[in-house]
Amino acid sequence: MTEIELKTENNTKDIKLYSSKAISGATFLGGPLAAGYLIGENFKALDKPNEGRNSLLIGIVSTIILFGGIFMIPENIIDKIPQQIIPLIYTGIIWGIVEWKQGDVLKAHKENDNSFFSGWRAAGIGFISLLILGIGIFGYAFLSTDNELYEKYDTEIAKFSKNENETxxxxxxxxxxxxxxxxxxxxxxxxxxxxxxxxxxxxxxxxxxxxxxxxxxxxxxxxxxxxxxxxxxxxxxxxxxxxxxxxxxxxxxxxxxxxxxxxxx
Known part of the structure; x- marks a missing residue:
C-alpha cells in the first residue's frame, strides 16, 4: 500500500501508536524488552495480535541473549567499552527494525495528524523494563555468587572426606x-x-x-x-x-x- 493510499484511507485514525522515536528512547532506557513490548503494542493496535506476541517474545529472548553475552565477556574487556556503546548499538538496531516493520504505517499515521502515545508513557515503560532487568541481573548475580560459594565449600568438604576415608x-x-x-x-x-x-x-x-x-x-x-x-x-x-x-x-x-x-x- 502506498503512502497516498494510507493517507487517503486513514486506517489508523481511531487508534494510538508509539512513534519510532518513542520506541527508540524506551529501548535505550529499558533494552530490547521495552522495544519488544512497544512494537508488540503497535501490532496489536493494528489488529495483528500474532505479530504482537512474537514481538514481545523476540524482545524477551533478545534481552536474555544480550545480557547473557555481556556476562560472558571478560571483565577486563567490558571495562574498556564505553558505557553508552552497547545501548546505542541495540537502540540503532531496534530503530531499523521499527522503520522496516512499521515505518510506513507510522509515517502515514503522523501525516494524517493521528494520535501517538506520549514519549513520557514510552519512557515509563522503558523504566519498568529497566527495573525488571535490574531485578533479573541482581537475581542472576546473587544466584551465581551463591553457587560459587557452594562450589567453593564443596571443594573443601571433598578434601575433608578424602582425609576421613584415608585415615x-x-x-x-x-x-x-x-x-x-x-x-x-x-x-x-x-x-x-x-x-x-x-x-x-x-x-x-x-x-x-x-x-x-x-x-x-x-x-x-x-x-x-x-x-x-x-x-x-x-x-x-x-x-x-x-x-x-x-x-x-x-x-x-x-x-x-x-x-x-x-x-x-
Missing part, C-alpha cells in the same frame, strides 16, 4: 599391624589429617555469607573432627604404653562420634 583404615590395621607401624601411621598420617580437617572447617567458617545450614553442619563436623583427634591420640597413648586401660574412655569417645554422625544424617 579410617586405621581401624582395619589395628588387627593386623604391629605397634611400630600403627604408631607411624598415627603420627604421619592419621592424626595430622584430622588436624587438617579441623583447619578445613575453620577456614570454611570464614567464607562470607555462609548459609545457616552450612554453619550448623560445620559445628557438627568440627566437633566430630575434634573427637577423632582425641580418639586417635588416645589410641597412640594406649599403643605406646601397650595397655588396655584406655578402652572405656575410647568407647565413650566413639559413642560421641556416632552421635555427631547421626546429626549429619
Amino acid at each position: 579410617l583404615v586405621f581401624y582395619d590395621n589395628l588387627n593386623t599391624g604391629n605397634n611400630y607401624t600403627l604408631l607411624k601411621e598415627l603420627d604421619e598420617r592419621t592424626i595430622p589429617k584430622w588436624k587438617e580437617n579441623i583447619e578445613i572447617i575453620n577456614n570454611t567458617n570464614q567464607f562470607d555469607d555462609l548459609p545457616t545450614e552450612l554453619i550448623k553442619q560445620n559445628e557438627i563436623l568440627l566437633k566430630y573432627s575434634e573427637l577423632r583427634v582425641q580418639a586417635f591420640e588416645l589410641f597412640r597413648k594406649a599403643i605406646k604404653e601397650d595397655t588396655e586401660i584406655y578402652a572405656k574412655q575410647l568407647e565413650q569417645i566413639h559413642i560421641q562420634i556416632d552421635n555427631e554422625l547421626n546429626k549429619l544424617n
